Amino acid sequence: MSNRSVEKLVHARAVTEGAGVTAHRTIGTPALPNLDPFLMLDHFGSDNPDEYIAGFPDHPHRGFITFTYMLDGHMLHQDSMGNKGDLKSGGAQWMKAASGVIHSEMPQQSAGLMRGFQLWINLPASEKMTAPAYQEFSPEAIPVSSGDGVTVKVLAGRYADVTGPIKDPHTDVQYLDVTLDGARTFTHTLYSNRQAFVYVFEGEATLEDYGLPKHTLAVLGTGDTVRISASGGGARFILVSGRPIGEPIEQYGPFVMNSQAEIQQAMADYRDGELVQRKATVTAA
Numbered sequence: 472m473s474n475r476s477v478e479k480l481v482h483a484r485a486v487t488e489g490a491g492v493t494a495h496r497t498i499g500t501p502a503l504p505n506l507d508p509f510l511m512l513d514h515f516g517s518d519n520p521d522e523y524i525a526g527f528p529d530h531p532h533r534g535f536i537t538f539t540y541m542l543d544g545h546m547l548h549q550d551s552m553g554n555k556g557d558l559k560s561g562g563a564q565w566m567k568a569a570s571g572v573i574h575s576e577m578p579q580q581s582a583g584l585m586r587g588f589q590l591w592i593n594l595p596a597s598e599k600m601t602a603p604a605y606q607e608f609s610p611e612a613i614p615v616s617s618g619d620g621v622t623v624k625v626l627a628g629r630y631a632d633v634t635g636p637i638k639d640p641h642t643d644v645q646y647l648d649v650t651l652d653g654a655r656t657f658t659h660t661l662y663s664n665r666q667a668f669v670y671v672f673e674g675e676a677t678l679e680d681y682g683l684p685k686h687t688l689a690v691l692g693t694g695d696t697v698r699i700s701a702s703g704g705g706a707r708f709i710l711v712s713g714r715p716i717g718e719p720i721e722q723y724g725p726f727v728m729n730s731q732a733e734i735q736q737a738m739a740d741y742r743d744g745e746l747v748q749r750k751a752t753v754t755a756a
């Protein structure tokens with residue numbers, strides 16, 4: 472058994488998204504344009520409504536999956552196929568845009584804390600033009616493993632004997648929200664065939680000899696075990712992994728395809744009102 476170390480640390484960069492929402496981006500910046508199969512990671516977190524109230528009015532996606540995990544707050548999702556999703560503190564949404572979705576994500580609060588993550592997960596070429604799909608899970612539907620001061624919310628994949636409800640059949644994403652209550656160590660088996668990263672959002676943690684400060688993404692190196700520790704102040708982080716796709720990536724804003732010609736087609740389809748081609752399948756719990 473060998474422990475995974477840190478291959479790269481990427482500090483978050485503030486970006487403005489949607490109609491004026493402030494987010495902290497790590498994957499999808501010049502320092503880390505992508506991390507196959509992941510295309511973007513935004514952490515939004517503010518108790519100032521000016522930084523989130525404008526939300527994300529109607530916008531398109533094609534060629535990948537958006538995975539939203541709401542830590543605090545309340546957002547309403549509505550899409551071109553008539554789906555309505557209520558995202559509340561602790562809930563999650565996995566939306567396979569695939570051949571095309573137009574949706575909005577709008578805050579349902581005018582004060583208080585809004586905090587969460589949006590991760591973009593790429594799709595293999597064979598899935599990019601298939602029908603969209605949508606999975607949404609309430610906070611109660613996400614199982615928790617806890618003991619010895621280590622609490623793990625299992626959104627996707629498996630930890631100990633707990634399996635998360637969100638199924639990601641294309642890149643087998645595993646998504647854990649881990650809280651270390653004081654000086655504790657979290658250990659997890661994670662084989663080298665999976666790309667993996669850690670993002671600390673409360674407290675501070677260490678991995679091997681590396682300090683993991685808040686709002687910094689750590690890309691993990693090869694190995695088959697992850698060990699993350701906190702000192703007395705504790706820490707909270709997400710640990711996410713997935714199978715790399717290994718195909719060319721062409722991205723233009725919300726369209727991610729394999730070639731320039733496919734990007735041109737996506738832009739033409741959007742312009743001509745033909746981006747949305749197929750109905751989504753919906754799973755909610």
Ligand code: FE2
Nearest residue numbers: 530532537574
């Ligand atoms: Fe979106």
